[in-house]
Amino acid sequence: MNPSTRAAWLFLAPALSAITVFFFLPVIVAFVMSLTDFDIYSLADISKARFVGVNNYWNLLHDALFWKALRNTTYFVVVGVPLSIATSLGAAILLNNRFLKFKSLFRLAYFTPVVTTLVAVAVVWRYIYHPRFGLMNYWLGLFGVNPIDWLGDPVWAMPALIILAVWKNFGYNMIIFIAGLQSIPDELYEAAHIDGAGKWQQFRNITIPMLAPTTLFVGIITVIGYFQFFAEPYVMTQGGPLNSTLSIVLLMYQEGFRWWRMGYSSSIAFVLFFIVFVITLIQLKVQKSRVV
């Protein structure tokens, strides 16, 4: 080995060995575990774990709780992501106004929820959603809306978590959208203006198509992030009422670390992996087809 190659490997050694031992190895072990009945007895004596093939996955398909968690998570993603992206884009467009003063102050305010601790924010919102003393019902009451039992009603619990998530996250994508908006050349708008296109036509025919790559990127990272939601239901509802906010990761956590059914829990983790993988493939595909 020449000295330069040896130096390179020395530089890489800490990172590569940490990633191999504490990331790649666990991924492989998790897959093997998902093919066993690893449970609390195996925890004490690993020889108690038996190979069961795809049994865990088969059982998942017949587990009403798993389907419930998958449905809830999909609901969270399908409603939450478009809402979140629309809010981000709206805020970005407002803030991108050239004549606006105090721009950085507004941006800072909108960004505050992003950097704060999710658990602390979830705690605060639990009280904001209080049916009698909470701010939410108080404000809605000013508009004549009857009190809603946000976290106690299976119909409203998920919308409550979605509102929290949108409030918490929109500032992040807003920043990316602002960068995207600023990269659209002014000449396009000027030309459209000369051709007599109104504001709405400019938005539809220039802004939207020019932002398409940004939107795709933002959409994918948001979908992947939302599929992993956990802390909100853990802190605010424990997955209830009636499992209406049980998420995939919360179910994985409960199966694995509360009931120690670690084989079964691993199979849930791999379903999550599969979902994220498929979404990423779709992104790559769409990106490729755009280039051509």
Next chain:
Amino acid sequence: MLSERNAGKWLLYLVLIVIGIITLAPFAWMLSASFMPTGQANTYPPRFFPGSITTEQYEALFSRLKLLRYLLNSVIVSVSVTIISLFVNSMAGYAFAKYRFPGRDRIFRLLLAAMVIPGQVTMLPLFLMLNRMGLINTYWGIIIPGMAGIFGIFLIRQYVFSIPDSLIEAARIDGAGDFRIYWSLILPLCKPILVTLAIFTFMGTWNDFLWPLIVMTKDTMYTLPVALANLMGEHAQDTELMMAGSVLTILPVMLVFLALQKYYIRGIMMGGVKG
């Protein structure tokens, strides 16, 4: 015409201010309620200002509820992970950017591809491994898995590409060894990206919940978010106390962010351009 434009301007400010109120009101209420005496936050209509200001909630947190310990735990793990991962990732990023060695591109591609694997997949085996090593309920339980990060390596590699090879060659001719070049030339030049990465890592570790919840099962080892979630179980009725706990959890990350927000925003852009 002019008045119409003016009206539009005022409408824009009005909308922006309303959004600002919605984003900040929960924090304002949290802060205010944390200074209320027990029971005052549970009134209708909700109070936005304390009737009388008291620090009894904060005193209770520090004296009865070991908050100082949790704060210390959070600081120790977040600072350790940040410092260690900066070194580990910057060395690897530098090697990927400026050295030629067999397998380099293949290894790097493998790492990039692995970013698609959600961290939750590793958690069960990782817990068993650390348990066997006796590292559950120790700071190492959080530090070790956070030591190296693929995204961090990626960011540094991209940045080091922009450093001209001639600088490195010149240092080599002057007789500097490999480590010397990394330490006294590359690291100082990488300062902006290192600051960005440091904030991301610090805040990410501070705010993290699922993994600390798994490895820190003994109450003296809780990080702030884990302690807060547990406090919620026992003190759900004590609104004012919970708000004080939330303030103390949020405050340190807020301060770090306010001090270094330029670098944080730049980090988001880099992630944003990556796709």
